[in-house]
Amino acid sequence: MNFLVPDRIEAGPARIRAAARAVSRLAAERADALDRTGGFPAQDVAHCHEAGLLAAPLPVALGGAGLDAPTMAPVLLDVLAEVGRGSLALGRLYEGHVNALSLILRYASESVLARLAADVRAGHLFGVWNTQPQAGGLDLDPHGTGLLGGVKSFASGAGSVTRPLVTARRPDGRQQMLVVTLEPDTRSDLSSWCAHGMRASTSGVLDFSGLPVDGQAAVGEADDYFREPHFSGGAWRFTAVQLGGIEAVFDTVRAHLVATGRGGDPHQAARLGEAAIAVETARLFVSRAAALANDPDAEPARVIAYVNLTRMAVERAGLDVLERAQRSVGLAGFLQTHPLERLMRDLATYLRQPGPDRALTHAAAHVLADDRPADTLWRDPRDSNRAGLQSGRAA
Ligand SMILES: Cc1cc2nc3c(=O)[nH]c(=O)nc-3n(C[C@H](O)[C@H](O)[C@H](O)COP(=O)(O)OP(=O)(O)OC[C@H]3O[C@@H](n4cnc5c(N)ncnc54)[C@H](O)[C@@H]3O)c2cc1C
Structure with missing residues (x-):
């Protein structure tokens, strides 16, 4: 197969759409076999990486295709719908990745952006994990020890997303975005994700308790995540x-x-x-x-x-x-x-x-x-x- 590779991706909308079609077609073929608890679409995510779709939201100067730029919205729409048409679970995961990069591009400092862009080019899957159980969520430094405490729920790609962007409650009650470094298959619990559908999105629980917060993890200021529109x-x-x-x-x-x-x-x-x-x-x-x-x-x-x-x-x-x-x-x-x-x-x-x-x-x-x-x-x-x-x- 002739995939686009990240360092050769061209900014042309036609090439991005073609990459999305190729990813979507194969994802559709594999989707039934992944329709089970824990059936994460690893091959499809790898295909997204090889096809340049993981890096595509980054600006061209950072090795992407500028897909997050406002002028590229019609292309992004086609890509998201195309991937979703092939596999809604993969579409959910890819949309989370795009959302995380969009927030990072909007709010991260230059040094954080440069580091995370390198992670994107290396094939790390990002996601946005904001949802948490009604009683108890994720706290930043709850005991003054510099560690995280608590969990996120319905976290798509739990166990496979290695760079989640999470919202964590600061001691003053405001929410801080953090991009956390996770090892695959750690801290995730998929036992609650016994869902009617979207099984392959592996939207489980992630326990961050005791994880140290890197000084470079913060993205933006408190409550930026909720900034409108x-x-x-x-x-x-x-x-x-x-x-x-x-x-x-x-x-x-x-x-x-x-x-x-x-x-x-x-x-x-x-x-x-x-x-x-x-x-x-x-x-x-x-x-x-x-x-x-x-x-x-x-x-x-x-x-x-x-x-x-x-x-x-x-x-x-x-x-x-x-x-x-x-x-x-x-x-x-x-x-x-x-x-x-x-x-x-x-x-x-x-x-x-x-x-x-x-x-x-x-x-x-x-x-x-x-x-x-x-x-x-x-x-x-x-x-x-x-x-x-x-x-x-x-x-
Ligand atoms: C496949 C899948 C993947 C997901 N992945 C992620 C992820 O990666 N990261 C993430 O952060 N989240 C994720 N989510 C969670 C998602 O963002 C929503 O939180 C979740 O779908 C909410 O669903 P719900 O129907 O329970 O909504 P709710 O908002 O709980 O709504 C249920 C019903 O209650 C009503 N309702 C809501 N609030 C109130 C209230 N206060 N009083 C009375 N009625 C109320 C609603 O209008 C609705 O009728 C995922 C969800 C799905 C389905």
Whole structure:
């Protein structure tokens, strides 16, 4: 196979998209075998490294392809959806890696960035571990001994992510981002990750207790992790991965209808048409969210509200497609021998994201307080002028 290698990766979007397609195709072939507790997609992550995708978010000067730059958002969207289409578990892991690098690029000092960029180029997988059990989380130096204390939960890649970016509570109660150095297969407990789907994401518990904190581990200042609009706006990236999972279910249903010769039936056709609407709705929302979240001139409150709406629109699209898939394929789709079975479990599980009710009601509160008419709620008149100029130029 002719992979891109990190030191030869070219910044061209076409090459990055091609690398994502290659990774996605092989990940799809391996995904069923990894659908078990502890079935981490190590080969796929190695493939991401060989293909240059692990380093891709770094700027070209640091050996990457500049994929984290705002102008590259449409490419990043395609990469995340492509990887998610092949394997939602790998998509989750890759999105965590991209999110960690994005936070490091935004907030880390130059020396920390240089050190971590070398780790990325060496093939370390990063992730962001913020979730923790309601009672007790991760504390920075709880006993004044310079050690960490406590755990993170639902930590994707637990045991395999060797450079997690974690949030840890400081003695003053504020949250500090740290990038911690971990050895593979240490401190992880996957026993609680007996999940309905997304098993290969190995989202277990990580116990940091007694781990010394490196003086160079801190990224940014206290509470930077929650700085808006990046905290809420960054959610567009997981919606892009979800989109890939929705598209995979859709493609599988359509293939089933073609193979069984049932697609011409008016009921089946109606469901397929409704599913196609849901898929395209999700793609349109995610594209617009990616554009808004990466527009340096966008109003922060508008970015947050729109990305929150996108989360809900994509969740709705996913649930709609799942319902259509179950009704159109029927019981055959619930058998482990059918490709739909794992795809549906993975998607149903990955649609669960933090605080969905809050995301919707925050967006609603924004809309309530904004007196602009509906046609300009999410778009400024300058956007249509710009579009007009562009189409005029194209003509
Ligand atoms: C496959 C997978 C991988 C993951 N990997 C990671 C990872 O690597 N790192 C990480 O940090 N996290 C990770 N997570 C966790 C993720 O970020 C969310 O924390 C998790 O998905 C929350 O799911 P939930 O449905 O329990 O959400 P919740 O936010 O608990 O919501 C459950 C329901 O309760 C409602 N609700 C929420 N808060 C309240 C409240 N205070 N009062 C009343 N109702 C409330 C919600 O609106 C929703 O209806 C992962 C999750 C998944 C599914």
